[in-house]
Amino acid sequence: MKVDLKSYEQYLKEHLSEKRFQHSVNVSEASAALAERFGCVDPEKARFAGLVHDICKEEPEDVQYTWMMRSPMDVCEEERKAFKVWHGIAGAEMLRTQFHVTDEDVLHAVRFHTVGRCGMSPLEQIVYLADMISAERDYLGVEEMRRKTQESLADGMYAALVASLQKLLHRGALIPHHTVEAYNEYAAMLQKKEG
Template sequence: MTDKKVIGKYKAYLKENLSKKRYNHSVNVANAAVALAKRYGADEDKAYVAGLLHDTAKELPAQEQLAIVERSPLNVCDIEKKTTPLFHAVAGAELIQTLFGITDPEIIDAVRYHTVACGNMAKLSQIVYLADLISADREYKDVNKMRKYAEKSLEKAMFEALKFSIKDSADKGNTIPVSTLEAYNDFAAAAAKRR
C-alpha cells in the first residue's frame, strides 16, 4: 500500500481545498477504483491514488484552471480549452505533478482522462473513469445499471459509459472532445467483435 503518510498528505490537501461533498466523492471514487482494480487485475495502489486525486483541481476558480490547462504540455484539444467543466481534469493532472511530485504516467493519465476518456485507453484510466461514474455518492437515473455493467465487464462498462456520456452531451447541445469519440470508437469496435 502507498505510504500512509503520503496518503495523509494528499487527504489533508484535498480537505483544505475541496468542499466536504467533493472530498467525500474523492474518497468514494478511490474506494470504487480499488474494487475495480481488484476485479480486473490492475494496480490497487495506483487506482486508489488516481481515484483520490482525480478532482484535485475541481474547485479552483475556472480562470486558474484554464491558466494551468493553457500552459500544460499534455495533449489538450481546442474543445477542452473552451469547455469550463473539462478544465479540471487537465489542471488536476498538472497539479498532482507539481504539488505532490507524482511522476507515474498511468496515474497522471488516469486523472487527465477521467472526464473525456481517450483512444487506446489504459486499464487504470478506464478504472478511474468508471469509478467516477459509479462511486457510492452517485445518484443519477442509470447509476445502478452502470454499476452492474462495471461488475460484469470493464470493456462493456466503458462502452455503455461512453454511450451514456456522448448521448447526454448531445442531448444538451454540448461539444464532444475528439478523445471521447476515439474512446467510443475503440470500445464500439471491440463490442462489434464480440457479437
C-alpha cells in the same frame, strides 16, 4: 505503489467542499475495488489515482485555465472551450508540477477521467468508471452502469461513453475528439465480440 494518502487527503479536505471530498474518497474506494476485482492494476495505485482525480475541481476558473494551458498533454480546442473538463487536465498538471507525481499512468487517469480517450490503460478505465459509479451517485441508470462495470471494464466503458455522448448531445455541447475516438474504439470492440 507507496504514496502518503493522508497528506493528499489533508490537502483535499482543505481545497474541496465536504461533498466533493466525500466523492473523492468514494471514487478512491471504487477504484481500489475495481483494481482488485479485475486484477489488472495495483489497488493502492488505483486508490491514489481515484482520490486525486478531482484535485482541481473547485479551483477558480482562472487557476484551472492556467494549469490546463501548461499541460504537455494533448488539449484540444473543444476542451479549451468546455470549463467542465478543465479540472482533469489542470489536476494532472498540478500533480505533475506541484506534487511531483511522475507516474504517467496516474497522470493520464486524472487527465482523461472526464473525456476518456482511445487506448486507455486499465487504470484510466478504472478511474473513469469509478467516477461514474461511486457510492453517492444516484442518477437514472447508475445501477445498470454498476452492473455493466462489474461484468468487464470494456462493457462499462462502452456504456459510460454512450451515456456521456448522449448527455453532451442533449446539451448541445462540443464533443472532444478524445471522447469520439474512445467511443469508436469500444463500439468496435463490442461489434467484434458480438459478431
